[in-house]
Amino acid sequence: MGVSAIKDHRLSAAARVLVSEHFAVQAGECVLISADTRTDPELLDAVFGAVCQAGATPLLATLPKLPFQGALADPYLPPAFAAAAAQADVWLDFNFPYMAGSTPHDEAIKAGRVRYGLLALPDGASLARVYGGVDFGALMDFQVALAEYLDARAGAEAHFTCPLGSDARFILQPVKLKRHRVANVPGIHTVPGAQSLYPQLDSVRGRIVLQALFDEVYRPLRRPITLEVDGRIQGFSGAGAEDAPRLERALRRAGNGQYGYFVHFTLGFHPAACFTGTNFIEDIRLPGTNAIGMGLPWWEPGGGENHPDGVVFDQTLSVDGEVLVKNGAFQGPAALRALHERLLPRFY
Structure with a gap:
């Protein structure tokens, strides 16, 4: 063949x-x-x-x-x-x-x-x-179990860092978009291989360093962008000359004239995903990747799916003091680790 x-x-x-x-x-x-x-x-x-x-x-x-x-x-x-x-x-x-x-x-x-x-x-x-790059049943078993794990820890503190200097904390809300192994009910369904973490809007504190960005277009960043956050986004620095005005426009569109909040964080875990630099949906499913939505969430008045997303790679993530991912590699807990070990790539 x-x-x-x-x-x-x-x-x-x-x-x-x-x-x-x-x-x-x-x-x-x-x-x-x-x-x-x-x-x-x-x-x-x-x-x-x-x-x-x-x-x-x-x-x-x-x-x-x-x-x-x-x-x-x-x-x-x-x-x-x-x-x-x-x-x-x-x-x-x-x-x-x-x-x-x-x-x-x-x-x-x-x-x-x-x-x-x-x-x-x-x-x-x-x-x-x-x-096709991994057994679909095994992928969905882990996807649903991870969503249930996060949903059960609503009210707990999540903390993530990255090698470029991200260091942020927030309080988890319940999972907003429930996962189904089979998309056989009406509603919104997304590509498996990443799971959203929803923060209490005013709880996010710290610094987030972006390595890729989807605002008006998706691209890896020539220069990383550092976001400072204290509840709302306070400002950003470090952007390349071509990136700063795009992000400024996107943040103010999504925040009704202001910088707004963080809508979601994510954890990517698809074992066959490859970094493309052009395909946002696949890139944010790389193991350990964090896609970070900025603006107003769709469940709040005036919010919607028009927010920019920044991308952090190789995150370390803990929830309620328990490490889930370290430098992008999945660590646990034990019940999830057993399911994660079944995620064997067939090809890349």
Whole structure:
């Protein structure tokens, strides 16, 4: 079997995992596949084919690349797209920036029918690694157990550091977006391999050093950016000349004219994820990675999925004094460690 055939096989297998195992697409369902003009055609062909194999009807909607995510994308979305989203049983969103938080998305979620997948994976290699590079059942077992572990520790203090000087503490809130092994219920579902930690908004204290950033575009940073936080973001320093104005604009958009709070922190743990420098969703699933949302959260008035995200690599994270990750490597606790040991990469 040649290299091209192996690549095609891995992509097709990953698409089947996404469609049949993760989203449990059933015969007769309508599956909306949204993409932009930069999405890999081979990825779309594989997902389209997997939907057909499941006996469902795919509808592919390709739009120009959105300049913003969330409600800021509304002016760029045609009414016909909103109608399609409202009638779909499953919506697989490969757009990046993604449509979560836009008006068509919010209305479709409120209608209570659609199973929305925030995927934002632009190329076939990333889809193959994320959905095919590890046993999916083992990945979801760990994902759900980690979410339950964090949810049970609401009110505890979390503390993370990184080799570049991050050192921040916050009080955990309950998990806002519950994890399902199978996305067979209406609502928002995300790519496995990372878990969000939700802080009490005014509890975050310390310094955070960003190595990559998604504000108006996603990129590794030429110069790290240091954020100072005391409840709200107090300011930032160290940014390259090209990065400072972008982050300034994004923070003030997301914070209604102010810098705002930290919306979420995360812990990445996907064993087959690779650093791409171009694919935000895969990069933040690297083991030990922390994607940090800034602005106002979607559960607060005026908040939404239009916030910038900074990225910290190789974090050390403890919760209630118990070390989960040290310099990016998973440590424990014992019950989670046993599940984590099953996460063996098949390929990279």
